[in-house]
Each structure stands twice: as structure tokens, then as C-alpha cells.
Amino acid sequence: MKRFGIANIVAMVLVSQAIWGVAALVCVMVGSTEVGWPTHWETARLRLLIHVLPASLIGAALAASGVAFQAILRNPLADPYLLGTSGGAMLAAYVWRLPLLAGVGWVVWLSPHSFALIGALGATSIVLLLAGLRGRIEPVTAILVGAIINSLCGAGFILLNAIFKDLQGSGGVLTFLVGDIQTTASRTHVIVSTVSIGVGWVMLLAMTPALNVIRLSEDEARSLGVRVQQTRWAGLLIASLMTAAAVAISGPIGFVGLICPHVGRWFCGNDNRRLLIVATALGASVLALADALSRYLLSVEGVKTVLPVGVITAILGGPFFLFILLRSRR
Numbered sequence: 001m002k003r004f005g006i007a008n009i010v011a012m013v014l015v016s017q018a019i020w021g022v023a024a025l026v027c028v029m030v031g032s033t034e035v036g037w038p039t040h041w042e043t044a045r046l047r048l049l050i051h052v053l054p055a056s057l058i059g060a061a062l063a064a065s066g067v068a069f070q071a072i073l074r075n076p077l078a079d080p081y082l083l084g085t086s087g088g089a090m091l092a093a094y095v096w097r098l099p100l101l102a103g104v105g106w107v108v109w110l111s112p113h114s115f116a117l118i119g120a121l122g123a124t125s126i127v128l129l130l131a132g133l134r135g136r137i138e139p140v141t142a143i144l145v146g147a148i149i150n151s152l153c154g155a156g157f158i159l160l161n162a163i164f165k166d167l168q169g170s171g172g173v174l175t176f177l178v179g180d181i182q183t184t185a186s187r188t189h190v191i192v193s194t195v196s197i198g199v200g201w202v203m204l205l206a207m208t209p210a211l212n213v214i215r216l217s218e219d220e221a222r223s224l225g226v227r228v229q230q231t232r233w234a235g236l237l238i239a240s241l242m243t244a245a246a247v248a249i250s251g252p253i254g255f256v257g258l259i260c261p262h263v264g265r266w267f268c269g270n271d272n273r274r275l276l277i278v279a280t281a282l283g284a285s286v287l288a289l290a291d292a293l294s295r296y297l298l299s300v301e302g303v304k305t306v307l308p309v310g311v312i313t314a315i316l317g318g319p320f321f322l323f324i325l326l327r328s329r330r
Contacts, residue, residue, distance in 0.1 A: 009205070012274060016281030020056065023285035027052045030292040032306070033299050054190065054249070055181045055291040055309065056284035059256050061197040061246040063283020066257025067264075067276050068204055068239035071211040072232050076328050077143050077321070079258035080243040084123040084149030086252035089244040090176055091153040092119025098164055113192050116244035123149050124240055150252075179253030179310030181291050189249055196245035200238045201280065207235060208272040215270075253310045255317020256283050262324060287313070 028047050029037055038044040062080060069078035069085075080086045096115040127149055131142035157176055174180060204211075213226045221228050246253075264279035290312040297303045 009273075009277070012277045016277050020281045020284045020288075023288055024048070024052050024056065027055075027288045027292040030296050031299075032295045035296065035299075051181060051291055051295070052288050055288040057194060057197060058181070058246045058250045058253065059260075059283035059285070059287025060201070060280045061193075061242045061283075062253060062256040062287070063260035063264075063279045064201050064204055064276060065239040065243045065246075066283075067261045067272060067279050068207075068211065068235050069257065070261055071215065071272050072235045072239075073142065074215060075142060076262070076324055077140075077258070079255065080120075080239070081150070081252055081254035081257060082143050082146050082321070084127050084146040084153070085120045085240055085243050086179075086247050086254070087150035087153035088119035088121075088123025089116040089240075089247035090119070090252045091156050092116050092122075093244075093248045094157055094160065094176055095119075098160065112189065112248045113196060113245055116248040117241055119153075120240040120244040120247070121237070123153065124236060128236075174308045174310075175251040177251070177310075178308050178314065179247075179251035180308035181250060181287075193245040193249050197242050200242040200245070201276075203238050204235070204242075205273075205276055207231065207238070208276055211235065211272045251310065253287070253313055255313050255321065256287055258324070259313075259317055259320050260286060262320075290316075 028044050029035060031038070031043070031047065038047070065080045065085075066078070069080065069083065070076060072078075092115040093112045096112045127142055127145045130145045131138055154177060161173060161176075210226050210231045213221045213224050214228055214231055216224075218228050243257075260279045260282040261275060264275050264282055268274040268278050287309065291309045294307045294309050294312055298306050
């Protein structure tokens with residue numbers, strides 16, 4: 001394995017930030033009624049703070065989680081959305097908002113991020129348990145079980161929403177079903193998500209040499225001094241934490257964690273030390289651009305609506321998923 005020191009990390013981070021910076025500038029130029037650089041600085045600042053930065057944060061978290069899931073499970077189809085992790089986090093975050101739990105003392109001390117993490121870990125554990133009954137995790141089985149878990153979580157949300165009606169300030173039904181960039185999330189929740197994602201990303205970066213090794217057989221990995229099971233569960237915990245932090249303020253946005261790691265491999269190969277940095281920048285850029293497109297559609301004749309950003313990523317990610325599936329089956 002080639003040496004990859006601090007200087008390499010700093011260089012790749014700077015290049016990746018430059019790529020994201022170009023995308024962010026493009027997104028700031030896109031409004032719901034006009035395209036071009038805003039005539040007032042306040043308009044540009046609001047677009048940056050309300051749309052571009054939250055979308056970039058969420059996209060970066062989902063893409064980094066996708067890198068971790070694909071490396072740990074050795075599954076090119078692994079993705080927080082497809083494995084049910086996002087669905088579990090979404091349902092748990094919604095349960096936290098229910099009036100039924102408002103009077104429960106211990107719930108007051110927990111945040112929606114805590115509930116989302118519990119839901120994410122629970123859903124992921126069920127998928128891994130059922131997909132690994134034969135002693136090894138089968139990629140297609142994991143995707144099928146993940147789809148079932150997502151459906152069950154979606155059905156559970158619809159049932160609770162029908163009973164308690166749509167909660168004021170919760171972001172709406174579509175936010176929880178397909179995901180969107182919420183402007184209703186409180187500042188505290190956004191700060192907690194930002195800190196959680198940042199800490200998780202640094203921890204994943206520190207783990208990338210071990211993630212490279214566990215792509216080998218378990219015997220080879222152990223001979224190189226890597227504790228395979230501990231590394232896998234630590235990586236799954238960190239990736240689930242980042243997914244939960246993103247879903248707590250955005251809902252289950254799909255396919256970002258699938259697309260960006262694969263596109264990143266076209267540029268930097270399979271080395272997770274480089275891939276994590278590149279995929280993170282791609283995730284931030286892709287979701288920011290998708291959010292800009294959703295705002296632009298409001299000014300298009302015949303559309304005149306703001307699509308949830310999760311719809312746009314699904315339209316892009318669905319065909320990409322079929323392409324990867326067919327290629328992996330060959």
C-alpha cells in the first residue's frame with residue numbers, strides 16, 4: 001500500500017474543496033425566479049446558508065457513509081438508503097416528535113438525533129442479520145431485505161402520520177418519505193448534525209487504512225494486524241451515526257451514498273484513503289446541485305413547483321443502481 005501522509009490528505013482536501021466551491025457558486029446563482037448572480041448580497045447569503053450549506057452537509061454525510069458501507073460489506077450496492085438505514089432513522093426521528101412521548105421524562109433529554117441513531121442501527125442490524133444467515137452477507141439479499149425494511153418503515157410512518165396527523169414544523173409528509181432540504185429544522189438540530197457528521201468523518205478518515213485491508217479475506221486481514229469484526233462494527237456504527245445525523249434534518253434522501261463512491265472510484269481508484277475525500281466532495285456537490293435544480297423548476301413553465309430533492313436523486317440514482325446491479329451480476 002502506497003504511503004499516504006498528511007501532505008497528501010491536505011492536498012486532496014484542498015482540491016476537493018475547490019470542486020465543491022465551484023458547485024456552490026453555481027448553486028448560489030440559481031433562484032426560484034431567476035438565474036444569475038444575485039444583485040443583493042443578502043440574497044446570496046440566504047441561499048448559501050439556507051440551501052447550499054445544508055444540502056452540502058447532508059450530501060457529504062451520505063456519500064461518506066456509502067464509502068464505509070461498501071468497504072465494510074464488500075458490496076458495491078451498499079448504500080444507507082438501500083440497506084434500510086435511512087428508513088429506520090427517519091421513522092425513529094418522527095417518533096421522537098409524537099405528542100405521545102412529549103410527557104415521558106427520559107425522552108426530553110434525548111434529541112431526534114439519538115432516536116435516529118437507534119433507528120438506523122436497529123434497521124441495519126436486522127438487514128445484516130437476515131442477509132448473513134448463511135455465514136456471509138450476500139449483496140443481493142441485503143438489498144432485498146433493505147427494501148423490505150424501508151417499506152415497513154415507510155408504512156409505519158404513514159400509519160403514525162394518519163393517527164397523529166402531520167405534525168407542525170416536522171417538514172411535511174414528503175420530507176419523511178423521500179427526503180428534502182428542510183428550512184424548518186431548528187438551529188440547534190443543525191449544529192448537532194454538523195458536529196456529529198464532522199466528528200464521524202474524521203473518525204472514518206482515520207479508519208480508511210483498516211477499511212482497505214478488510215477488503216481482503218479475513219485471514220489475510222488478521223495476518224496484517226487488523227481486527228476484522230471490531231473494525232466492521234466500528235465502521236457501521238460511525239456510518240450509521242452520520243446517516244442518522246443527516247436524516248434527522250433532511251429525511252431519507254436516496255442514492256447519494258451509492259452514486260458518489262462509484263463516481264469517485266473513476267477518478268481515484270479503490271483506495272479508501274483517497275476515495276473518502278473525493279466522494280465526500282462529490283456528495284456535497286451533487287446534493288447542492290440537485291437542490292438548486294429543485295428550486296429552478298419553480299420558474300419553469302408547466303412545472304411551477306419545488307420538487308423534494310429526494311425525488312431528483314431518485315430519478316438520477318435509479319438508472320445508476322440498475323447499471324451497477326447488472327454489472328455486478330456479470
